[in-house]
Amino acid sequence: MYIWGNVLPVLFIVILMLVFGFYWASRKKKESVGGGNWVQFISMGKEAGFSFKEVEMLRQITVQCSIEDSCSIYSSTEKLDQCIRAIVRNIRMSGESEDPGIQDFLSRLYDYRKKIEADDHSSSSGISNSRQMTDGQVLKILVSGGGVYKSQIIKNSSQFMTISRPVNTKAASPTSWQGNKISVYFWRENDAGYVFDTEVMDEVISSGVSALKIAHSDSVFRTQKRRSTRMKMNKQAFLYLIKDDKPSYKLEIDPGLRCFLEDLSDTGCAVVVAGKTESGLRVKIQFALDNIPICISGIVRSTSFKADANRSVLRIEADPMPMEIRNLILGQMFGASQDDDDDLPFRVLDDEVAKMHSSASPAPIIDDPFIADAAADAVLHEETKLDDKDFKIGDVKMDDLF
Numbered sequence: 001m002y003i004w005g006n007v008l009p010v011l012f013i014v015i016l017m018l019v020f021g022f023y024w025a026s027r028k029k030k031e032s033v034g035g036g037n038w039v040q041f042i043s044m045g046k047e048a049g050f051s052f053k054e055v056e057m058l059r060q061i062t063v064q065c066s067i068e069d070s071c072s073i074y075s076s077t078e079k080l081d082q083c084i085r086a087i088v089r090n091i092r093m094s095g096e097s098e099d100p101g102i103q104d105f106l107s108r109l110y111d112y113r114k115k116i117e118a119d120d121h122s123s124s125s126g127i128s129n130s131r132q133m134t135d136g137q138v139l140k141i142l143v144s145g146g147g148v149y150k151s152q153i154i155k156n157s158s159q160f161m162t163i164s165r166p167v168n169t170k171a172a173s174p175t176s177w178q179g180n181k182i183s184v185y186f187w188r189e190n191d192a193g194y195v196f197d198t199e200v201m202d203e204v205i206s207s208g209v210s211a212l213k214i215a216h217s218d219s220v221f222r223t224q225k226r227r228s229t230r231m232k233m234n235k236q237a238f239l240y241l242i243k244d245d246k247p248s249y250k251l252e253i254d255p256g257l258r259c260f261l262e263d264l265s266d267t268g269c270a271v272v273v274a275g276k277t278e279s280g281l282r283v284k285i286q287f288a289l290d291n292i293p294i295c296i297s298g299i300v301r302s303t304s305f306k307a308d309a310n311r312s313v314l315r316i317e318a319d320p321m322p323m324e325i326r327n328l329i330l331g332q333m334f335g336a337s338q339d340d341d342d343d344l345p346f347r348v349l350d351d352e353v354a355k356m357h358s359s360a361s362p363a364p365i366i367d368d369p370f371i372a373d374a375a376a377d378a379v380l381h382e383e384t385k386l387d388d389k390d391f392k393i394g395d396v397k398m399d400d401l402f
Contacts, residue, residue: 110330142183147171165210193223230263237261237287248297268318
């Protein structure tokens with residue numbers, strides 16, 4: 001009895017140590033799936049502006065996603081996107097999507113993700129001379145005292161650049177372009193706006209088109225950079241004119257001017273309408289993302305008119321968006337949600353309104369704004385068959401440089 005009295009405490013301590021050792025080893029093994037130095041991970045998370053609670057959430061997500069190098073989420077858009085998708089899934093499953101704190105965390109995650117992308121982009125894909133420009137690039141030519149003209153690169157060789165003869169329907173062209181000093185402005189897709197000064201070498205005919213040969217420049221300057229990457233879209237939407245300067249995010253139940261949403265970001269969008277249109281208009285665009293009807297308001301900053309199709313592209317700078325709408329758009333851009341809706345602009349909120357529209361002419365207006373029929377969809381996706389009456393805003397002036 002005396003011996004057992006001495007052995008039992010020792011045995012209890014040994015068992016306790018074994019249990020603790022097993023727990024510690026299993027925890028380390030589980031965390032090692034994510035890998036990485038957790039002290040460094042927490043330090044980098046704090047430097048990125050996240051709270052300790054948020055860093056801990058990110059740490060758990062890296063383990064859940066089996067990310068080998070946990071610290072890579074602070075420098076890799078691919079790894080961070082993987083984490084964001086997991087976080088969005090968890091939020092939806094928990095029903096916390098309307099929690100302001102959660103939305104704020106998501107918003108800062110998206111901002112950090114944009115920062116990583118911008119840092120990667122700025123270190124790689126800019127251009128420094130005109131020889132790096134590609135055929136087909138749209139140009140705006142500024143002649144001192146002569147206005148702004150539109151042109152396009154026909155062929156860019158190592159010796160010189162051949163561009164289409166600049167045109168401006170509201171300004172007379174120079175009698176002779178040869179020897180003129182010009183400034184060339186252009187927007188490089190997914191990059192920035194650029195400008196360079198050069199001189200017209202000669203007037204020629206290239207591929208049956210009246211053209212100019214201009215000298216190359218080794219000094220191409222970046223003038224502006226788009227604040228957000230635009231996501232390509234092909235989505236039907238409704239456009240509404242708004243009269244005041246206040247942002248308008250209230251959903252409309254009546255159909256507006258039908259249009260196509262061409263691209264989208266958290267700072268603006270581009271839509272296609274029929275006819276010519278002016279810049280400076282305040283508009284609201286309504287559509288659906290991830291089966292959720294939303295609208296954004298803003299101002300038309302520039303337009304591009306295609307005479308052969310009688311279509312204008314409106315580039316709209318958005319008003320500051322509510323956080324929920326901004327997060328939904330960024331989630332779509334970064335793959336956090338799958339937009340599998342039927343390209344529908346909004347949900348009918350009132351049965352009487354739906355009945356009212358059902359008695360209207362069946363085409364080309366969509367009878368039920370949330371359930372587009374196949375015929376309307378086929379018409380909407382063939383630009384040349386669109387009815388101008390559904391699109392046209394009005395005749396207008398040419399837009400300026402950018």
